[in-house]
Amino acid sequence: MGSASEEFIGSIDQGTTSSRFLIFSSTGDVVASHQLEFRQIYPHPGWHEHDPVEIVESVQKCIDGAVASFESQGHSIKSIKGIGITNQRETTVVWDRETGQPLHNAIVWTDTRNQALVRKLKRRLGANDLQALCGLPLSTYPSVGKLLWMLENVPKVKEAYDRGVLAFGTVDTWLVYNLNGGTRTNVYVTDPTNASRTMFMNIKTLQYDEQLIEFFRLEPSKVFLPKIIHSSDPEGYGSLASTVLKGFPITGCLGDQSAALVGQKGFTPGLAKNTYGTGCFLLYNIGETPVISTHGLLTTVAFDFNGKVTYALEGSIAVGGSSVKFLVDNFGFINKSSEISALAETVEDNGGLVFVTAFSGLFAPYWMDDARGTMFGITTYTQRGHVARATLEATCFQTKAILDAMEKDSGKKLTELAVDGGMCNSELAMQTQSDIISIPVNRPAMRETTALGAAIAAGLAVGVWQGFEELKNVNTEGRTVFTPTIPKEEAAKRFSRWEKAVQMCRGWLDGN
Template sequence: MSRSHLLVFDHGTTSIRACIMDGSGAIIARAQQGFEQIYPQPGWVEHDPKTLWEFTLQVAQAALTTAGLGWENIAATGLTNQRETVILWDRQTGKPVHNAIVWQCRRTAEACELLKQNGHAAMIQQKTGLVIDAYFSASKIQWLLRNVPECQTLLADNRLLFGTVDTYILWRLSGGKCHVTDMTNASRTMLYNIHQREWDADLLALFDIPRTLLPEVIPSNQRFGVMDLALTGGIEVPLAGIAGDQQAALHGQKCWMPGTAKSTYGTGAFLVMNTGQTPVHSAQGLLTTLATDAEGQPAYALEGAIFFAGAALEWLSKKLDVIEDMREVDTLAGSIPHNEGVYLVPAFAGLGAPYWDANARGAVFGITQDTGKAHLVRAALESMAYQTKAVLDAMQVEAGLSLETLRVDGGVTRSNVLVQFLADMLNVPVERADDPELTAKGAGYLAGLAVGFWQNPEEIKQLAEQTERFEPAMSAPERARLMQGWQQAVNRVLS
């Protein structure tokens, strides 16, 4: 049993999971803990870093107990995480200066618009591959530095540290010895030059962010430290394998070659296409980002970020009481043959790719006296496919690559109605992973390669996996008609 398993943390937007992987790549145990979303005012979203840390320890111990294992059986600990979310803390005490500002938070939208007006968009996109938006970390860090007085005191004493969630949790796991992030997470901060692969001095100056705050950037597949012995009972457990959640899912789906793509549907939806060693800069609102190749070394990818996917269903459930139990989503959506002209545009906090409109707001169009719960649920599911198609159409043109199959994962893909509608709208086969933990698996593969748990990517490629294939069955005129209706709805919410 010695060193026979990996422990992988998956820090999501609404919950934290710990997964135990064995040598066959199977998840043999998991533990999950949801946590509170904090909304100080409309459009603002925060998390309590203290809760994130405490729940990390809780799920780790629960997963080990479920598996009947101890720390002596763990070959390495890996981590994947919600990206762009910002935490600043005191390096001496570990105490955060403020709640984490979450990737969904729009408090810096006005500051980002000012950057655009002042002509910085082209320079930022050229260096980082990103569009200017409150989604990314830079403006959130700037907001904290300007609005939390403690930051300046700690800065003067060289005690202030910045990290995305991976950095903060790994710093705590290492007992404060490892202040690191990987290239996939760094590439989402809007401070990292993805060509030179270093923190960019011009961007740091633009946002007035001191270099001393920032972590060391390492490859995703690197062993970089060990867990604090006080946490493991004196057993040395390597820390290895880091990737932002969407890049981890891309790696877990084994999309290692240029032109392969996956889409993950959770709170939001993220379509990512591997473009290999060639960065493709987008004129249509897509993001150029760093991902990983088969070895876990840096590769480039195009990404379309859709802010609200499963969150649209959650809104119908928690705010409107349309859905009593998420297990009834397909029953409701499948009870009508088509949407009957009802479109839901889930722009609850703006629209992401390829629209990038922070001021757009959600709306439902096409309501009649016959509109009921089923129409709203079906419209929410269909909105995910329409947004995916808009992103994929742009992606294929700009990358010059034609997608043969889309691989999908994430909790929302349990919906057969959604996955079939995706295949119909995209007009390509869609393969649904049977394993719901591919994001964690991606980070686990990276950690395993880093410590020799698996010797090479070919071993990982041969690991068993199960997928279900959905073939397109919609006529071209019907597809065009539905997409036209969606675009008309979107046009009416754009600011």
């Protein structure tokens, strides 16, 4: 039985492949959770969509499911003080402001259909000034390209724009809008960590920027953009209009990668985390002044608590855990992703094999959208174990490339890397990571750091925690620290072979 004075926080974790609702205690333990996968829609190669209505419904079902488990343990729902949201970023939803109905499937962050459109934008006058304003370079990745593609290719979206009723939002905005009851209450907000992924927000002022909107030739009067509020806010996000938690306030919101940094308690400059999910995301806290990268990284908002904004440098790897899934689904090497380590351990090393997992180009710090997945060093000696090992190593090498760039941009040396996400369950992958970057890798026992970050944002708004100091002891037990087992020279040698492979797969798509 929970004591009457115990306080809990709910956390909506809306990811790329599933939605979840978790309930955390004030010490950061998961007390109850419920998860539902939803449909992945791939209409054409390189296209990736979600049904926006299904996303909302899955979240509502997860809330009810987790609360049922919470109550069955003897806890009272009255002890849940607030709800945080964390979400897949860049994924773009458009809807009609009058009806509240979506006008198209959500276009997912991984989607590359706007490639030709982005190339055209790169040639437009002023393209080189964008990153200094919003922290992001032009790529297929930010939300703006997805919106522009829909305006050009989906008549319903163009028509709503012309009528001045087009609402645009990332998943957080769509969720908050619907969880509050849609058109009934019209709660239409976002937070800076999500807004900083659209290319509409000025990274310094945290407001929408006229120059950016003008560059994309959008008329502000025809497209509604959500109001940007603090990541932790007792009132701005409204409250749930349905589910068993009807009337409970939503008090925090963070894009998933920022949430993971918060969940890893990366509150001070120089701390970094890598989340090994479908893709991989490395965030490095750079403090209260944004640094615009000159080494192929993005500048993003880490969090905005109490009006104090903290920034991060971010490097993203397009293919992380999905490369392991590829070995399962396409090659049938293993039956499930968790078996990758065992297969990789059937061999002593990679046998000279390097696998550049550029299935949809390479993200940071290379930004090569014309590269494709390539294996080098295949001989008659190559076995499945070598391929498995090279697959894990690909993610570790890309992480090293990003960390090197972060050091150059920030002028600070990283002393330790905090890790979370599915792939960090592999002891071999994390040991390999530490070997390649030559610094310790710190893995928490409770890996739900993304959901925990959203819970922290929500909890700070309602006084479950007073400040960062109080969070020191949250999720500290049972950590594993991996330390390098090979000399730095050996690590450098392996990395230079990887870099050579990357250069060799550049331009694969040219001229066809």
